[in-house]
Amino acid sequence: MRSERRTTIVEVLLLLGVSLGASALWSILRIIERTTRNVALNQQSSQLNTSVTPDRPWLDLAYQLVGIGLGxxxxxxxxxxxxxxxxxxxPAPVEPSLGLARRAPLRDGADRRAPVRDGADRRAPARALLHGLGLAALIGLPGLLLYVVGRQLGITTEVQAANLSGAWWTVPVLVLSAVQNAVLEEVVVVGYLLTxxxxxxxxxxxxxxISAVLRGTYHLYQGFGPFLGNAVxxxxxxxxxxxxxxxxxxxxxxxxxDVVAFVGYTLAKGHLSWL
Structure with missing residues (x-):
């Protein structure tokens, strides 16, 4: 038992060390660098989804897709x-797929390979969509308000959510980037880590x-407002x-x-000065 517990701890540290745990460490260093400048946080900017080779859109697209795939x-x-x-x-049966596979919820002694025959489980994708939209509304509106308040208080940088060149592939890549962020963070920091x-x-x-503080920490480079919002x-x-x-x-x-933030920023940044 003790050996298995030790192995699990090492596994967690190694996985986080090559993913979002490393991002958290870099983010801590970044906020130290930002707060020791002679410039207020709300006068600084954090750029997301930036072009690598804006003068060569085809190569820029390759960079973006490789980054998303590796992410x-x-x-x-x-x-x-x-x-x-x-x-x-x-303390309870573990579903290795974290509910991503269409299988019935596990019970003690249940066969993990058993096919789904429950009609309720066939509605799982629709239920996931509805729950997801509800959670997005619950988090998104207060999060936007917290961003605006944080900017006014001087504890949040200007978050430039999308800085890709205006190529035909800009919006599809931003959507793929949003999906990549979501899969990486929710699988690793919630599903895997909590398990x-x-x-x-x-x-x-x-x-x-622990999961919430980690989520907030790797967003800390954007300021203390995003740290708090992401922790919540x-x-x-x-x-x-x-x-x-x-x-x-x-x-x-x-x-x-993220789609609303990335694509919305791209479409609205020329019209809403507070963005």
């Missing part, structure tokens, strides 16, 4: 690790707190996952939020 690898690795090491120390933290014996709310989002999403053991609605919600 989902840690999430795939997390799902693989849950499948090959489902663990025996969990593993519960397996090593942490209380659910302690696990949720992490608490809500973590609570939802502990209740449902389903990560797909969280991916839907996160994708919607």
């Amino acid at each position: 989902v690898v840690p999430a795939l690795l997390a799902l693989y690790l849950l499948r090959v090491r489902p663990g025996t120390a969990a 593993r933290l519960r397996q090593i014996g942490l209380h659910p709310w302690v696990a949720i707190a 989002m992490g608490v809500v999403f973590g609570w939802y996952f502990t209740r449902t053991k389903r990560v797909l609605p969280l991916i839907v919600a996160h994708t919607v939020l």
Whole structure:
């Protein structure tokens, strides 16, 4: 038991070390650098989705697609690790797919390979979409308000959510980037991390707190407002996952939020000065 717990802790640290844990460390260094400048945070900017070679759109597209593809690898690795090491120390049966596969919810002693025959499970994609849209509305509107307030208080940078050259592929790439962010963050920081933290014996709310703080920390480079907003989002999403053991609605919600931010910024930045 102790050996398995140690192995799980090492696995978690290694996976985070090559993904969002590393992003959190870089983000901490970035906010230290920002706050030690002689320029207020709200006078600084954070650029997302930037062009690499704007003078050569075809090469820029290749850069963007490779970045998006590599960005989902840690999430795939997390799902693989849950499948090959489902663990025996969990307080409840573990679904290695985190609810992404169309399978009936696991019960003690149930066959993980059993096909879905429950009519209710056939409605799972529609239910995930509705739950995801609801979560997006719950998080998105207060999050936008917190961003505006943070800018006024001087604790949030100007977040330039999309800075791609105006090529024909700009909007599709922004949508793909939103999906990549959602899959990476929700699979790794919610589904995988909460599962593993519960397996090593942490209380659910302690696990949720760790997940939420991590989510806030890798957004800290944008300022303290985004740190707080993303941490609150992490608490809500973590609570939802502990209740449902389903990560797909969280991916839907996160994708919607990022699509609105990325594409909306691209379309509106010339008309709304406060953006």
